[in-house]
Amino acid sequence: MRIAIYSNLNAASNRVATSLREKIEQSDTLTIDGLNPEIVISVGGDGTLLSAFHHYQDIIEKVRLVGIHTGHLGFYTDWRDYEVQELIDSLENDDGQSVVYPLLDIKVNYADHSPSDFGLALNESTLKQISGLMVADVFIKEQLFESFRGDGLCISTPSGSTAYNKSVGGAIINPTLSAIQMAEISSINNRVFRTLGSPLIISPDEWIKIIPNTNARTILTCDHQVISTKVISSVEYRISKRKVKFAQYRHTQFWKRVTNSFIGEVDSGD
The missing domain is CATH 2.60.200.30 (Probable inorganic polyphosphate/atp-NAD kinase; domain 2)
Known part of the structure; x- marks a missing residue:
């Protein structure tokens, strides 16, 4: 599988991007390809993911996006900076699953x-x-x-x-x-x-x-x-x-995402 890494320039994101690249280069089934990727991994926040979307919008139907957040919880990002190996495992077991947005x-x-x-x-x-x-x-x-x-x-x-x-x-x-x-x-x-x-x-x-x-x-x-x-x-x-696709390895349900982003932990009243 061909993978592009699109990162912002802060130190935390650079560390994650470097770790991702090293693990992908060690994989038997994954390769780095910034020109013709099948998966685009955004490392940063929602702003970085938006930039990645526009960078690859000419081929957006051919790629799936994945977001790693390196700061506070992001709305589009399902993965955290300490979950690089878990993401690599999901990429190596990919079967094309995705969720589509207008x-x-x-x-x-x-x-x-x-x-x-x-x-x-x-x-x-x-x-x-x-x-x-x-x-x-x-x-x-x-x-x-x-x-x-x-x-x-x-x-x-x-x-x-x-x-x-x-x-x-x-x-x-x-x-x-x-x-x-x-x-x-x-x-x-x-x-x-x-x-x-x-x-x-x-x-x-x-x-x-x-x-x-x-x-x-x-x-x-x-x-x-x-x-x-x-x-x-x-x-x-x-x-x-046209549509945008996100790789659905562990895609957070939309209303759960809204709760996490704007409300936080909810007391069930039990």
Whole structure:
């Protein structure tokens, strides 16, 4: 089996990555291959795993991701830094098991008619105005839904619903559901301007189109990376036909993962 190791640069992650590499090189069934891997092991935290996803997104259907966390408990990471040998044992006994998560397609059209950009997000995309109030029309499947005024909008995947989306009041969605979500960021609601003020969950046969009503520059992000600060004429979001796969050696059940990340140990009351 061909394996790539994608690590951040801190000392703890480097130690784990070095140990992984040594054990893989000693294995009869595992090899290091950073160009054409079957498994990508992320060593660090959720940010490192997102970076690994984008690094390999051109071949994302051909790989499975595994996360090792070297700090506090990560949402995407099933393994800890002291479990390297246990992970190696699982890799050597791999039978192709995986869990699949939906992704977000992003299509950007620019006001200067430059070529459209296309993006792919594992967590979310946000659209904000660089300064002042963002004013934009929001369409759902080509029908005008609302005229938005506020700081911005966040469109997330189910797995990304626990990230920035949650911090702006969005709902948490189980990633076994094929859906995307739009949450408002500090919308203005008064006698003159009115938005729904609640997160929207969009079905697989629908899409969201946002058309800014000003010529002001905006910040468009994909998984917290800025991908454009140009004047945008429209951004279209839909559920991608592509999927991301995680190797399911010891994949933590989603709601258990939510409990571990946000609530901690729960007293059963017994």
